[in-house]
Amino acid sequence: MAEAILDVDLLAFERGSQRAREAVVDGVRRSLATGFVYTSSDLPVDLLDSAYGVLQRFFALEPEAKRCFRAPGANGQTGYTELLVETAAGSVHPDWKEMLNWSAPLPLGHPLRRRFPQLYPEQLLPEAAVPGITVLLAEFHRAIADLQRRFLRVIALGMGCAEDFFEEMVSEAPTLTRALRYPPMADAPAQGHLWAAAHGDINLITALPRATGPGLQVRVAGEWLEAAPPEGRVIINTGLMLERLSNGRIPTGWHRVMAPAGATSERHSVVQFCHARPWTILAPVPSCCSPHHPQRYSAIRAADALEEVLYRINLLES
Ligand SMILES: O=C(O)CCC(=O)C(=O)O
Ligand SMILES: [Fe+2]
Numbered sequence: 001m002a003e004a005i006l007d008v009d010l011l012a013f014e015r016g017s018q019r020a021r022e023a024v025v026d027g028v029r030r031s032l033a034t035g036f037v038y039t040s041s042d043l044p045v046d047l048l049d050s051a052y053g054v055l056q057r058f059f060a061l062e063p064e065a066k067r068c069f070r071a072p073g074a075n076g077q078t079g080y081t082e083l084l085v086e087t088a089a090g091s092v093h094p095d096w097k098e099m100l101n102w103s104a105p106l107p108l109g110h111p112l113r114r115r116f117p118q119l120y121p122e123q124l125l126p127e128a129a130v131p132g133i134t135v136l137l138a139e140f141h142r143a144i145a146d147l148q149r150r151f152l153r154v155i156a157l158g159m160g161c162a163e164d165f166f167e168e169m170v171s172e173a174p175t176l177t178r179a180l181r182y183p184p185m186a187d188a189p190a191q192g193h194l195w196a197a198a199h200g201d202i203n204l205i206t207a208l209p210r211a212t213g214p215g216l217q218v219r220v221a222g223e224w225l226e227a228a229p230p231e232g233r234v235i236i237n238t239g240l241m242l243e244r245l246s247n248g249r250i251p252t253g254w255h256r257v258m259a260p261a262g263a264t265s266e267r268h269s270v271v272q273f274c275h276a277r278p279w280t281i282l283a284p285v286p287s288c289c290s291p292h293h294p295q296r297y298s299a300i301r302a303a304d305a306l307e308e309v310l311y312r313i314n315l316l317e318s
Pocket of ligand 2: 200
């Protein structure tokens with residue numbers, strides 16, 4: 001098992017020699033034993049700067065103003081979610097974080113949206129409070145989603161699948177981008193809260209393009225390690241859906257967000273959860289099953305797997 005999170009070069013995979021491609025596939029495969037990997041990317045820095053700019057303007061609004069942008073019935077899949085709502089599965093304390101979620105809308109008549117309306121809610125963004133935010137965040141979402149789609153090509157090869165194995169699965173999926181603000185811990189209402197308690201993400205893979213400060217930790221071989229990527233790198237971590245598809249060969253990256261001891265500042269970050277189309281049947285692929293690795297998971301529909309986790313983390317509204 002790899003003990004370290006490796007730094008790989010997605011752009012070398014895409015533009016380099018066969019040897020360079022194989023080195024990236026191998027690096028990703030080894031690093032993902034931790035559930036985490038860092039990668040180069042071509043996300044434009046000015047897009048990141050402007051997206052973080054509008055998000056900070058939103059989070060700086062008064063609590064009352066932010067509450068106007070909640071989306072009742074959307075199960076946290078769009079709009080604003082207040083502090084102390086999301087609660088990691090198995091944790092008794094809700095997380096000391098607030099968030100804004102958005103995705104790429106599908107046309108009303110699209111069969112995926114008709115079958116799974118809760119996963120494709122009408123988008124709610126705070127355009128009235130921060131003019132221009134909708135267009136900017138839509139572009140930001142597209143750029144990260146494209147990076148994730150490309151990164152999955154490397155993972156597919158590492159799983160012994162065709163390079164384009166994930167292409168159809170993630171096309172028009174309810175991939176979700178989430179901006180988070182973690183307030184200073186001194187303002188938390190009680191002991192026991194963390195910025196985000198330990199959890200595995202529900203989806204295939206998650207991309208974290210930038211955070212304004214440390215705090216993200218990864219559980220590797222029973223110890224919590226700081227996820228501290230080199231400047232400019234994107235963090236990719238694995239989720240429960242990929243663990244199932246890979247028959248456990250690619251474990252879920254187990255992580256939490258904890259304020260560094262003595263820290264007085266807040267933290268902002270953006271994560272994007274890359275999902276499978278909700279009608280995908282998630283079952284271990286044959287290339288990851290063998291007499292040495294007998295099939296460990298049964299098949300489940302992606303929508304059902306997601307709904308179960310939303311319930312467990314206190315986001316499913318009754
Ligand atoms: O803020 C971060 O660095 C990670 C957030 C996270 O793990 C999540 O929202 O699932
Ligand atoms: Fe997470």
